[in-house]
Amino acid sequence: MSILVVGSVALDTVTTPFGEGREVLGGSATHFSVSASFWSPVRLVAVVGEDFTDAHRKPLRDHDVDLGGLTVAPGKTFRWVGKYGYDLNVAQTLDTQLGVFAAFKPAVPKAWRATPVVFLANIDPDLQAEVLDQIAGPKLVAADTMNYWISSKPEALKRLLARVDVVLMNDAEVRQLTGVPNLVRAAVAIRGWGASMVVVKRGEHGVLVFAEDGAFALPGFPLEDVLDPTGAGDAFAGGFLGYLAARGATRPLDARRAAVVGSVMASFQVEAFSLERLDRLTHPEIRERYDRFRALTEFEPLP
Amino acid sequence: MSILVVGSVALDTVTTPFGEGREVLGGSATHFSVSASFWSPVRLVAVVGEDFTDAHRKPLRDHDVDLGGLTVAPGKTFRWVGKYGYDLNVAQTLDTQLGVFAAFKPAVPKAWRATPVVFLANIDPDLQAEVLDQIAGPKLVAADTMNYWISSKPEALKRLLARVDVVLMNDAEVRQLTGVPNLVRAAVAIRGWGASMVVVKRGEHGVLVFAEDGAFALPGFPLEDVLDPTGAGDAFAGGFLGYLAARGATRPLDARRAAVVGSVMASFQVEAFSLERLDRLTHPEIRERYDRFRALTEFEPLP
Numbered sequence: 001m002s003i004l005v006v007g008s009v010a011l012d013t014v015t016t017p018f019g020e021g022r023e024v025l026g027g028s029a030t031h032f033s034v035s036a037s038f039w040s041p042v043r044l045v046a047v048v049g050e051d052f053t054d055a056h057r058k059p060l061r062d063h064d065v066d067l068g069g070l071t072v073a074p075g076k077t078f079r080w081v082g083k084y085g086y087d088l089n090v091a092q093t094l095d096t097q098l099g100v101f102a103a104f105k106p107a108v109p110k111a112w113r114a115t116p117v118v119f120l121a122n123i124d125p126d127l128q129a130e131v132l133d134q135i136a137g138p139k140l141v142a143a144d145t146m147n148y149w150i151s152s153k154p155e156a157l158k159r160l161l162a163r164v165d166v167v168l169m170n171d172a173e174v175r176q177l178t179g180v181p182n183l184v185r186a187a188v189a190i191r192g193w194g195a196s197m198v199v200v201k202r203g204e205h206g207v208l209v210f211a212e213d214g215a216f217a218l219p220g221f222p223l224e225d226v227l228d229p230t231g232a233g234d235a236f237a238g239g240f241l242g243y244l245a246a247r248g249a250t251r252p253l254d255a256r257r258a259a260v261v262g263s264v265m266a267s268f269q270v271e272a273f274s275l276e277r278l279d280r281l282t283h284p285e286i287r288e289r290y291d292r293f294r295a296l297t298e299f300e301p302l303p
Numbered sequence: 304m305s306i307l308v309v310g311s312v313a314l315d316t317v318t319t320p321f322g323e324g325r326e327v328l329g330g331s332a333t334h335f336s337v338s339a340s341f342w343s344p345v346r347l348v349a350v351v352g353e354d355f356t357d358a359h360r361k362p363l364r365d366h367d368v369d370l371g372g373l374t375v376a377p378g379k380t381f382r383w384v385g386k387y388g389y390d391l392n393v394a395q396t397l398d399t400q401l402g403v404f405a406a407f408k409p410a411v412p413k414a415w416r417a418t419p420v421v422f423l424a425n426i427d428p429d430l431q432a433e434v435l436d437q438i439a440g441p442k443l444v445a446a447d448t449m450n451y452w453i454s455s456k457p458e459a460l461k462r463l464l465a466r467v468d469v470v471l472m473n474d475a476e477v478r479q480l481t482g483v484p485n486l487v488r489a490a491v492a493i494r495g496w497g498a499s500m501v502v503v504k505r506g507e508h509g510v511l512v513f514a515e516d517g518a519f520a521l522p523g524f525p526l527e528d529v530l531d532p533t534g535a536g537d538a539f540a541g542g543f544l545g546y547l548a549a550r551g552a553t554r555p556l557d558a559r560r561a562a563v564v565g566s567v568m569a570s571f572q573v574e575a576f577s578l579e580r581l582d583r584l585t586h587p588e589i590r591e592r593y594d595r596f597r598a599l600t601e602f603e604p605l606p
Contacts, residue, residue, distance in 0.1 A: 087484075295517065
């Protein structure tokens with residue numbers, strides 16, 4: 001089952017205590033697409049500038065991401081400059097150059113309007129809604145957001161969340177959006193607005209899923225080498241929705257496996273800069289880490 | 304199998320966004336003892352002042368904690384005044400009055416010198432070592448510590464850790480003690496000093512256990528009502544060691560179940576101030592929450 005993603009395609013300059021990536025391919029839609037492509041066909045809607053080269057497109061093409069919705073606009077591609085300290089959970093933004101992204105009006109190609117699964121990556125909630133307006137009867141819609149939109153457009157965001165099935169946010173965002181410090185209560189509030197599932201991303205601490213059939217918690221995978229956390233949340237979303245789309249996006253019980261698959265993809269994403277790790281990732285490696293997640297978390301009933 | 308615990312018995316004054324406890328019974332040895340008492344007989348070695356009343360002793364006696372090692376010294380009982388904000392993971396200490404605790408020289412009663420399981424709660428590592436000197440051939444020794452001892456007595460602490468089987472610390476302490484930001488590598492370092500098991504307590508994010516047979520990770524239990532996190536780490540340790548002692552303290556494979564039992568006890572501990580919740584806790588409630596931990600964390604293999 002195909003997935004349509006709308007979001008950013010960017011050139012990132014990232015410094016972590018373990019190295020630097022300069023003008024490397026990044027952006028929420030990029031990381032999502034490559035991760036999801038391991039599971040389902042992906043259609044990308046985004047904008048880049050005239051400085052976006054074939055070399056930049058190559059990793060996306062190598063993963064069979066359909067670039068039929070990637071517009072080239074006059075101007076420069078979105079650039080982000082960021083830095084992480086030893087606490088890799090928190091990114092410090094040093095510079096943002098929106099470039100062509102400032103005037104981005106996402107247009108879904110006609111042939112894609114019946115795409116069954118939609119991921120609205122972190123962009124202006126009004127634009128996320130406009131994309132949704134262009135899709136006919138999707139089976140499953142998921143959305144991400146960030147603190148910037150929660151403070152600047154809370155009402156637009158709440159209107160959007162009433163139209164999606166799955167909300168993905170980090171824990172600080174969930175608390176900020178609801179004004180409720182307790183995550184269990186905050187998730188109840190968000191589900192009350194319409195989304196049937198709330199996925200709380202907690203970085204190295206894993207993920208919490210609140211859905212109709214109760215809560216599911218998965219710890220983060222204890223990695224020895226984390227080089228760059230950029231894109232981890234989007235790689236998670238890519239694995240999560242990619243897996244659900246591959247399973248027909250109809251079985252709510254698949255959500256637990258989907259959350260593990262998402263965590264597996266995110267755990268690989270952070271092991272290198274940009275797309276380096278996912279570029280050379282294989283399905284046997286994915287399966288092996290999925291099994292290691294089971295070995296990491298399983299325990300017996302009390303005697 | 305009996306457990307001997309040495310640590311603090313205190314009177315705590317705690318403020319959280321959800322209420323206040325004034326001069327309530329607290330201290331690491333207290334919280335450990337009551338929690339462990341649900342699983343195994345507990346022997347308490349600690350000191351209190353002349354202001355420590357029978358009413359203070361009652362909760363310990365109600366849980367059959369053997370107070371044969373509780374010395375009364377001239378002066379006042381240790382007092383701690385602390386505060387938590389909405390981020391309940393971090394306590395702010397407002398005042399500490401050591402009182403009789405300042406001159407504490409733990410003496411293990413002769414009849415207790417063959418106690419098979421020992422918990423050295425968070426006190427001066429030199430005192431922890433002196434207690435250990437008084438025990439003949441223990442089967443299982445566990446120790447906790449805190450940032451204060453890591454900065455002031457790192458060498459004494461490392462000497463102690465070479466003599467224990469299980470180290471319990473929070474993640475910040477593990478990083479501080481080893482100087483290694485990555486938890487997996489930090490745990491390898493600590494295990495290299497002698498302890499066969501490192502238990503990393505992560506508050507609301509759960510627990511990570513590093514042992515010979517690999518890592519075990521358990522997320523925190525998503526609670527709707529957290530009133531006061533004081534004593535959570537000690538209640539965890541009480542459940543963890545209490546369960547291991549009940550099982551004979553010989554099976555390393557029991558460690559996973561022990562970590563879940565510890566997490567169950569900690570999850571109850573934080574639902575009220577002081578010992579209120581554990582005072583009225585029942586075994587069926589413990590079993591039910593253990594089963595809910597399984598429901599929270601289980602997932603199927605990939606198809």
